[in-house]
Amino acid sequence: MSLSPSREASFAAAVRALGGRAGPDALLAAAGDLERRWGDPGRGYHDLEHLDEVLDRLGDLDAATPAAVLAAWFHDAVYTGTPGRDERDSADLARSVLTTLGVPSAQAGRVAALVAVTAEHVPDDGDAEAAALCDADLAVLASPPERYARYLAGVRHEYRHLPGPVFRLGRARVLRRLLARASEPDHPDGPLFGTPRGHALWSAPAASNLRAELDD
Numbered sequence: 001m002s003l004s005p006s007r008e009a010s011f012a013a014a015v016r017a018l019g020g021r022a023g024p025d026a027l028l029a030a031a032g033d034l035e036r037r038w039g040d041p042g043r044g045y046h047d048l049e050h051l052d053e054v055l056d057r058l059g060d061l062d063a064a065t066p067a068a069v070l071a072a073w074f075h076d077a078v079y080t081g082t083p084g085r086d087e088r089d090s091a092d093l094a095r096s097v098l099t100t101l102g103v104p105s106a107q108a109g110r111v112a113a114l115v116a117v118t119a120e121h122v123p124d125d126g127d128a129e130a131a132a133l134c135d136a137d138l139a140v141l142a143s144p145p146e147r148y149a150r151y152l153a154g155v156r157h158e159y160r161h162l163p164g165p166v167f168r169l170g171r172a173r174v175l176r177r178l179l180a181r182a183s184e185p186d187h188p189d190g191p192l193f194g195t196p197r198g199h200a201l202w203s204a205p206a207a208s209n210l211r212a213e214l215d216d
Contacts, residue, residue: 007035010055010069017066018111021102030097037077044157046076050140057139061197063132067107070098071114071133081158087119122189135198141178141209142202148209175214182207 011031015022022030038048054072058064074094078086091112098108114133117123121138123130140151159167181192182203192206193199 004035007031007052007055011073014066014069014073015098015101015103018070018098018103018107020098022100026101030101031073034073034077034097037079040079042158043079043154045140045151045154046079046158047154050076053140054133054136057136058132060139060201061132061135061195063129063136063195065129067110067114068129068133068136070094070111071118071129072136074111075115075118075133075137079158084119087116091115120189121192123194128195131194132198135193135195135202138178138192138206139198139202141192141206143205143209152213172214175210179207179210179214182210 008028008031011034012024012027015027015030020027035048038046038051040047051072054075055064055069058068058072071094074090074097076086076090077093078089080086094115095108095112098111099105103111114130117127117130117134118137121134123134140147143151155171156167159170162170178192181187181189185191191199191203193202
């Protein structure tokens, strides 16, 4: 698999901005390993398209800080379909790889902490980077019909080991939780999209898609 120059550039620039001292070959190797993880053929939704979209959505939010960019790269780098554990393992991978690339421990830890927030998508109050990363990760829910259909097909592919009724039951629970956050202003977990721009761009279409899927 050949590395995308634009992805490689975003990764290398973010590592250097956080103080990474590794040379070009090490940066290229690290980015290539991450791209191979994202490009695993067993994945359906958590793939290279999703990585590119999260990076693009951070740009839409004017929130592509170095830490947020690297958290996007790492947030689903480990994916086994085990919610919670995948995010913890991805956070651990971020800390390990970035430290190896010479990023100071505090900055590597910040990236790892951002990755961990994507387990529940409930950022701390006032954490603008975490809110933007969560919004960028969830923006797929507001996609146009063709992309939303491919997203659904990708999710089902990743849970293909589950019988249909079991998958539909679990999926419905997820949808109801997401829709509640999109629809209830005072939801205890906060709004589905926590940045003002993310809320304006994506809350209404996401709620529409979620309702339609639940009613299907």
